[in-house]
Amino acid sequence: MRNGMHLDAERCARAVRSRDARFDGWFYTAVLSTGIYCRPSCPATTPKPENMVFHPSAAACQQAGFRACKRCRPDTTPGSPEWNERDDVVARAVRLISDGVVDREGVPGLAARLGYSTRQTERQLLAALGAGPLALARAQRAQTARMLIETTALNMADVAFAAGFSSVRSFNETVREVYALTPRQLRAKAVPAEAVPAEGVAGGTLSLRLPFRAPLNPDNLFGHLAATAVPGVEEWRDGAYRRTLRLPHGHGVVSLAPRPDHVVCRLTLTDLRDLTVAISRCRRLLDLDADPVAVDEQLRADPVLQPYVDKAPGRRVPRTVDEAEFAVRAVLGQQVSTAAARTHAARLVLAHGEPVDDPEGGLTHLFPSPEALAALDPEKLAMPRSRRGTLTNLVGRLADGSLRLGVDSDWSEARARLLELPGFGPWTVDVIAMRALGDPDAFLPTDLGIRRAARELGLPSTPGALTARAEAWRPWRAYAVQYLWATESHPINFLPV
Template identity: 75%
Template sequence: MYRDRERCVRAVQARDARFDGWFFIAVRTTGIYCRPSCPAVAPKPENMTFHPSAASAQGAGFRACKRCRPDASPGSPEWNVRADAVARAMRLIGEGVVDREGVGGLARRLGYSARQVERQLKAELGAGPLALARAQRAQTARLLIETSALPMGDIAYGAGFASIRTFNDTVQEVFALSPTELRERAARGRSGRPAAVPGVIGLRLPFRRPLTPDNLFGHLAATAVPGVEEWRAGSYRRTLRLPYGHGAVSLAPAPTHIDCRLALTDQRDLTVAIARCRRLLDLDADPVAVDEQLSRDPQLAELVAKAPGRRVPRTVDAAEFAVRAVLGQQVSTAAARTHAARLVRAYGTEVEDPFGGGLTHLFPDMQTLAGLDPEALAMPRSRRGTLTTLIAALAAGEVDLGGGSDWARARRTLGALPGIGPWTVEVVAMRALGDPDAFLASDLGVRKAAAALGLPVSPGALTRRAALWQPWRAYAVQYLWATDDHPINLMPQE
C-alpha cells in the first residue's frame, strides 16, 4: 500500500487508525516517522514519504515519534494472510529466529539462500532481515525499559543486543531518548496507576477495531486444558513453552487494547512471547477488510453487522494444537479437555503459577510425547494410532506447522497421515497455521448454521457457495459458529 501515495496521504490526513501497521509516514522536515493515526497536525503532503516497515524508516534516518509510538502499532495483517516467502520470513523474524539463529538460520528454515532472502525482503519492505530484527529488538527494549525495573544491562541482554553500547546507541537513534530518559518519561506517565507486580511485565497489545471478543475468549476458555490454561478474574491465562525457558501469560480484553501480563523465566523470550500472544488472539487482522467482504453475502451480512470484528482463536503452539485436534475428533469439548489433561498430568513439566492461580504444567513437547504408551490412552485403538503417528511425525520434523511453514505442504503431509481427515486438516490450518481461508465444510456446527441461514449443507455445495467469502472463509466460520449458544461463543462469566 505504501506505494499508493495518494491513498496514503488521505489516510494520514484522516488519521485513519485502520492503516496503522500497513505503512509508516516519515516527515522530511522533522526527521521523525509516525503511524497514520498520529494525533499531531498532519504535515504537508510534499513533506511526506512512506515506508513499508519501521525498519525501513529507521534505515532512512528517521526516528520514532514520541507521541504516537509507531514502533508499537499493530503488525501488518499481510504477514498473517499471505503464505509466500516474505510473509513466512516476517513471521519467523517476529518469533526471534534471526536473533537466535542468524540470517543463515532464517534462510535454512525458508529453503532459500541468505542472499535470496535479503533481496526479497529489501524489495518489499525496504530493509533486510538484520534491520527488521534490529527494529524489533528496539521495540522489545522499550517495553522492558518502560514496564520493568530490570537493570539496563539485563534489558540489553533480554532484548537480544550483543552489547550495552549497541543497546544504548540503538535506543538513542530510534527513539531520540536514552534508555534512562525513556524510563523516567514512562515513570512520570504512571502517576496514579497501580504499582507494577515484581517479576511480571505488564503491557497493552494494540489491535485494529472493531473487535468482538466473545467467541475469541469464549473458545479459549471453553476448551482450556486444566493445569495449562484457565479463565480466572476476567482473564484467560496459560503457560508458555519458550525458546530460552518458560513463562505464563494473562490476557484480558479492553475496549481499545488487550491487557497483557507476562511472567518469564528468561527475559530474552519477551519478543517471541508477545508474538505468540498476538497470534493467539489474531490481533493483527484487518477486520474492516474481512467484514466488508463477508457482508457482500446477504446471508452473512446480518451476522457481521450484529457483532463485527470477530477474530479467529489461534494457538501459541502449533504442534500442541494439532495433538489436541486429534484428541477432539468425534468427541465433546469436555471429553477432549479430559484427554488432554491426562496427557499433561502424565507427561507435562510442572511449573509454579506466577499469578497465584491454577496453572501447574507446561503442555508436553513432542519429543516427550513420542515415548508415551498408546495402551494407556483411554480412546479407540484407531485414534490411538492416529495420535501416536502424528506425534512421531511432529517430533521428527516430518510435519512442519511452525511460523515459517509452507501451508500447502503442511496440509499435504498432515492429510497423508492415517486417521487425519479433511476436518482435522482444516481446523489445524485455521488455528495452528493461521490460514485465513481455511474452511470446515464438514463441521457439524457450520452445517447447522448454514441450514438455519438457508445455505447449502452438503460439504461440496457449501464449499462452492463459500467461494464468495474468499479469502476470509476462516472468519466466516466464526460468524457461523456464533449462531449457536455453545460456550465457545460466549464471553465467560465468573
C-alpha cells in the first residue's frame, strides 16, 4: 500500500528520477519553476529537487494553480488504486464523485449518501486528497472535456454538456484555467485522429480508449463476462464484450475489447450527460484501476501460486456495472450451473426487463430493476420455492432502500445485512462482496472450483483450513481466487474465439 505517498518527498523524487510508471496516479509532481504538474513517468527533463512539490490528486494540483503537462497528460492516467482497496468514507466519496453524484446532487447529496455532514465530508477529502468534492468533480469534468475536445467532432456546447458542466461559460473558464488554452486551441493542437485515444463520433457512438496499469491479462476478465453473459443484456460479438447500461439520465450500450495497452470502449448513449458515469462504471467493471504489480508481488511470494502468477500475470477481478443486478444474478446462480443461471436470468429479462434498441447487435433489454422484480408474482418464477423466497426478499430490500449495494457501500455493513436475509450463506455473500462491492480481499473457500483447485495444488480443501492458509494472500484474496479458478479448463478462463 502506498497511502499518503505524496508526503514522502524523497521517495516521490526517486520515482520521478527513474520515471517509474508504476506510481502514475498515486501522486502528481508539481513543478514550481514552470507552473505545470506531471505524472511521475513524464519523459520531460527531470526538475531540480527544490522545484518539485507533490500532491495526492490532479485536483489538488489544479487547485494550487498548476496546469496539466501537455506532454505526459497527467489527467489521463488510471485512477489511484487506493480508492478501490478501501471502504472508508474517503474511498466511498471518491467512488461516488467518479459516479457523478456531485454533478447530479451537489455536495449535500454526496454527504447525505455517506452519512456525514457537508463540512465533515469536505474536511476529510481535503486532508486525504488536497482538494474538496467540488474541486475533485471539476477536475473530472475537465478531463472528460479534454478527451472529447481532442478526440471527437462534437461541437463545444455538446462537449460542455457531456462533460457535466452547468454552462458553456464555466466549461470555457475551466478548460482555460486547467490547460492554459481555450477549447478551440486545445482541439487545434490535438494530434492527428489516427494517433489519439479515440475514434470520434459516428452514428451517435463515441469510441475511446480506457488506459490501465500493465500488465493486464484479459483471459479470465473477458472470458468470465462472456461465459456468464445473459442473453438480451450481454453478448460476445466480434472480439468484444457488449452489454446494456442503466444510467442516471437514460440508457446506453457499451462494447469493450481488449488491446495490448488499452481497452477499446464504444459507447452509445441516449443522453450525453451520462458519459462520465458510463466510463467510470466500465472501468470498475474491468477493474482497470487496480495495481497488478502490488497484487502479483504479494501472491507470488506463495510458492504454490508463484508459477501461476509468473505464467499469466495481471489477472483482474471481473466486477459489475450494476450492483443490484449482480446480487440478483448471484441468487439465480446458487447451486446451479453457469448455463442454468443464464437461463433463469434470461427469463427474467424477457418478462420484466426494459426493452432497448441496439442497431449493432443482439442486445434487447436492460436487466430488470429491483422495483420491477419486487412487483412480480413469485409463483411464476421457474425455480425451487426456497430460492424464490430468497430472491423476493432480496429485491424487496433493494427496492425499499433498506439494503444498499453501491459504490458508497460500507463493505462490512453490507455483508451483515446480506447475511440477515434467508437463503444467503457465505458463498453468496462473498461473491457479491468480490464482484459487486469490489472488496479486493473477498474470498470464496466454499466455492467448488476453488476447493477443486486447492486439492489439485496440495492446499487444504476444507473451508476453514483453506481460509487459514489464505491469510498470507491478504489483502488480495479476491485476486488469488482468479488464479485458483484459472487452474481449471472452464470457459470463464478463456477469451472466446
